[in-house]
Amino acid sequence: MTQIELRGIQKFFGDVQVIKDLNLDIGSGEFIVLLGQSGCGKTTTLRAIAGLETIDEGDILIDGKVVQHIKAADRDIAFVFQSFSLYPHMTVFENIAFPLRAMGHSRAEIDSEVRDVAKVLRISGLLDKRPSALSGGDMQRVAIGRALVRRPKAILMDEPIGALDAKLREEMRSEIKRLHIEQGSTTIYVTHDQIEAMALADRIVIMHEGILQQVGSPQEVYSHPANLFVAQFVGSPVMNVADVSVKKLNGHADVTMSGAEKGFAFPQELLARLDGAGAKVDGIKLGIRPEGIEVALDERDGYLPLEAHLIEPLGSHDIVDLQVGDEFVRARTRSGFVAAPGTRVFARMDPTQAHFFDAASGSSLGVRL
Numbered sequence: 032m033t034q035i036e037l038r039g040i041q042k043f044f045g046d047v048q049v050i051k052d053l054n055l056d057i058g059s060g061e062f063i064v065l066l067g068q069s070g071c072g073k074t075t076t077l078r079a080i081a082g083l084e085t086i087d088e089g090d091i092l093i094d095g096k097v098v099q100h101i102k103a104a105d106r107d108i109a110f111v112f113q114s115f116s117l118y119p120h121m122t123v124f125e126n127i128a129f130p131l132r133a134m135g136h137s138r139a140e141i142d143s144e145v146r147d148v149a150k151v152l153r154i155s156g157l158l159d160k161r162p163s164a165l166s167g168g169d170m171q172r173v174a175i176g177r178a179l180v181r182r183p184k185a186i187l188m189d190e191p192i193g194a195l196d197a198k199l200r201e202e203m204r205s206e207i208k209r210l211h212i213e214q215g216s217t218t219i220y221v222t223h224d225q226i227e228a229m230a231l232a233d234r235i236v237i238m239h240e241g242i243l244q245q246v247g248s249p250q251e252v253y254s255h256p257a258n259l260f261v262a263q264f265v266g267s268p269v270m271n272v273a274d275v276s277v278k279k280l281n282g283h284a285d286v287t288m289s290g291a292e293k294g295f296a297f298p299q300e301l302l303a304r305l306d307g308a309g310a311k312v313d314g315i316k317l318g319i320r321p322e323g324i325e326v327a328l329d330e331r332d333g334y335l336p337l338e339a340h341l342i343e344p345l346g347s348h349d350i351v352d353l354q355v356g357d358e359f360v361r362a363r364t365r366s367g368f369v370a371a372p373g374t375r376v377f378a379r380m381d382p383t384q385a386h387f388f389d390a391a392s393g394s395s396l397g398v399r400l
């Protein structure tokens with residue numbers, strides 16, 4: 032079992048700083064996903080841990096030992112890339128056996144280890160085949176098998192299923208998770224796909240422009256995003272975000288989106304909470320996910336009359352665009368609930384699902400109702 036710590040990592044390519052003071056503690060047996068847009072520094076971080084890339088500042092510790100001066104080959108960390116890089120002239124068995132042969136294991140050991148790994152990955156029937164005869168998913172299973180067979184201290188995966196089609200990606204995602212549950216190796220997995228990150232991770236590490244934005248369980252980053260970047264990066268469809276003004280009105284807090292005539296009613300305690308969080312009256316952004324907006328077809332107390340525009344039927348539910356002033360907010364409804372564009376509906380925001388951000392910094396104000 033292996034712990035990995037990153038302490039104040041800085042990395043430059045020429046004048047460009049691609050990792051900015053990265054600190055992270057990865058527990059033994061944890062499945063960590065590095066999530067962020069292309070170019071945010073995920074791959075560089077992973078390569079630095081593996082020893083395939085140098086760092087300019089900071090320390091990388093594996094089980095408490097500083098390793099940045101230790102060669103990749105001596106760190107005992109396995110790396111799985113998106114490109115499968117199997118040896119085409121070898122069988123599946125030989126491909127998986129390769130690292131063990133290089134380490135000088137006996138024939139009997141190799142045979143038993145390869146068969147064990149093949150069983151876990153459900154490729155026992157393919158051991159005599161060559162890579163050219165395999166599907167994309169099976170090739171990646173073999174690549175993972177080759178990485179796991181020598182029981183490395185940790186396994187690092189860089190978009191390992193990014194090149195597969197959507198259905199296969201979903202299948203492989205479950206397999207990778209199952210494998211992790213069975214084997215319990217410390218795993219660091221890079222992806223730009225937030226759904227993949229949510230499905231796989233014990234904890235997600237969200238990066239943006241080389242800066243760590245938030246570390247937390249999938250539920251934490253979804254329900255309590257630290258800032259606007261995380262709020263809008265995690266979750267699909269994206270969280271609604273709008274500039275709002277908040278004032279006292281008829282015994283409640285009135286939250287009006289810019290350009291709108293009327294506001295949404297929130298409990299009055301919101302005013303004190305925002306005040307306590309140091310929010311500036313004219314610098315607040317409201318964030319709310321589509322499921323946080325409740326839509327009714329009849330007029331109700333505390334509901335705002337709005338017009339429905341685009342309706343996106345997604346099978347299990349619909350996403351309905353509601354016009355609020357000059358803007359649209361997207362609400363989640365039951366399938367077919369709003370019959371047609373142009374329908375007048377009534378909507379309220381669930382205060383417990385609303386997020387408030389400082390408009391200037393983008394940071395969450397930490398206000399919860």
Ligand SMILES: Nc1ncnc2c1ncn2[C@@H]1O[C@H](COP(=O)(O)OP(=O)(O)OP(=O)(O)O)[C@@H](O)[C@H]1O
Nearest residue numbers: 044045049067068069070071072073074075076223
């Ligand atoms: N060897 C290199 N020389 C110069 N710049 C590099 C090098 N490797 C990466 N970069 C740059 O560093 C930044 C971070 O790259 P990195 O590959 O870590 O990002 P990423 O988040 O993994 O993105 P992707 O998903 O596209 O791989 C990018 O702007 C990239 O162009």
